[in-house]
Amino acid sequence: MPPIVTVPIAPVSDADASHRPADPRYRLIDPPTQYLDKLAQQWMVARGESQPFVHYTLDRLPEGYTLYEMRRPSNPNTADKRLFGHPNRVFFDSPNRFFPHFLHLMKNKGSNFGCPCTVCNANGKKPLGIQDSRSASADSSVPRGREKSRLMDSVRDDKAGKVDEEGTPDVYRALIDKLKRKGEIDAPIEEPMSMDWRVERKPLQVMLQRCRTQAPWIPRQGEIVLFVLSIPEGREIVFDYDTSEYRLYHAASETYEDSPAWRAGVVTQVPTEEKSYEVFNLVMEPSHKLGVNYSGFRVESLPDPNGEEKSVQKQYKYVPLHYTRPFAFYQEILRGIPRESWHATITNAMTIMSSFSLVDRFNFRGSWPEAVVNCRGIYIGAELILVGDAVRLLPPSEKQGNITSVDIDVLHIKSIRLTLTNLDRASDNDRDEGHPYNTSVEVRGIPYTTNPIAKFADVSPLNDNLGPLGMEDYASFTPFFPKRAKGKLVCIPFHRILGRCYDAIAVQLWFPNEQRKIVDMSQKKNQEVTGAELPNITLLHYGAEGVLAARQYSSQNYRKIDHRSGKSWFWGDTRVESLDVHSMSGAPVERFDANRDPRKWRREIRVLEGVGPAGKVRTTEEKRKLVEKFGVPGRRGRSKDDENDVAAVWTSIIEEARYNGNEDADDEDLYHALGAELLARDGEAEWAEETKGNSKRRKFLDGGKRDAEDHDIIVIDDDE
């Protein structure tokens, strides 16, 4: 069984539901599996989102279309399937013939104007339309962004031996070994031998890039949010000033009703056209009434991370932005709802709040016996934090009682790193309990404070719109001051991160009660205020208490945390592992997919690369066959020429590497040479091409390393 992904269709249709067969010999086929599968498959290919080894199916056909089957009178053994519902009252007799029509509907919001399908074009009934399907989609506001449905960290963690449980070579171990030999290393981390890494790398980069440019209040893939499955007709979620609680409000009768039925879930897919979101959509319906499939976030209910039963996760839903809230605010948002009435998923979410996993570990730099692994991001509890984000910091632990907003600093992250120290004390096989060498995860960045007392000397406050995303709109009532001299970064342990810093306007929309107090503050803004006098009114402290409480709950209750060795955090290899979910976006992933056979893949990769199990070079013919069967990894083209070409090139690479290189080119060197070449072939060139001339994106490619080095850094350890 391949992984199955259900693809939601746009809730549009041109169907005439009254078009049904009159002949009673027709038998209704429900569900029309064959149509759903074929259409989904072709659709995903047409959208350029089709993934290898994945079986797609639609959730349903466009409204009003129904499939019937009739046995042939002449030959009852064969039956013809017909799809009824076309407004011309003519049926489709195959999925392939229906597909152009279906695609046109999806692209054109249900209009069949200009549809190229055979039925629309029968007997000149067809209204003349635009031929080019591109022009049709270009006029909609939908940018042709790539949607990415899967989330995954790309690299494995360092806790296994030379080979992880699945047999993928452990780059960390390899790098540490190499570091030991050479004394010094500064190299990108690549795992060409890991199928996961190769398949997920590019989508991951696309996802990261997208997060970088979009507002911080938009949920990111893999994050946990509070959400509701639905909001009843005519209701909205509002803040009830009298009780300080969130309730459903019926505008027509001006009455407050029950609390919304909040759940917690994982965001597994973000909408294609998220750019059309305005900040108001955090609490209000978007004016453009698009299908939820397009403008919605796919959120899956979070299963119990301590249990085996994951079926609750199948309860996913595509919801608009205003059905969701950041999970960090659960205490504020659930206020007034008795704990025993909370949906089970909320407790589940609390359980994983003390877990983290690193995202896109891209560089390894070391000088024996110490090393630094640079990352582009880190999942901490509910949120995904990336290099470039502004995050809210909790005060150092001894000051964590009764946190007020002036205690919350904001850090503009310049780099996220895992440091390995005392490597020389580690045995060569570090499979033992815990980490024999010391590890720590830190973020570095520029610190800001809203507390005038804590600011650095006479610096002027940060101007709105000049700072990083997320620090906007604060200047008028609680401006940010740099906390250190220009160019200085601080280094903070990851667990002091509370969560992202959201634009002031976003926080005000979520917590409108503060608006009253903000007025008061604005009157005070030019007066001299001491820290002690500052009322607890700024917008930064939300979630602090809740997150701390949840982390404590998690430390005590998440069974993956190694309590015996006094650990209070679970370090997940990947996000999937941290959350203990068994699938993302409907597709089983990682080691939970019974269908995976990493050993097989690895063998295949090795053969493709010409490194046979015993290190012998395989024949071109063998490779050609493999390529024929599996295609070229990371490539779409599967023509014969292509295959032969690639197989030949690979052979020559191997030969060349062995020949040229050092007679004793060890496997590792060869492996890296091949890795580089394979990466180039995997579409790196394409990616480079796409980003050419776009310095911002180019800079992104270079990642946090460059960012950090742009500054004349003096790093201060800020964790007194």
Added chain:
DNA sequence: ACCGTTGATGACCCTAAGAT
């Protein structure tokens, strides 16, 4: 709307190679 043909797909079986 009906039906004959054809090409594609998948089930099944057999053989070879690898693992034990």
Added chain:
DNA sequence: ATCTTAGGGTCATCAACGGT
């Protein structure tokens, strides 16, 4: 030497197409 598994080949079935 024997058992297991991967891979290739063959055949049956059925969707898809196109002619009427």
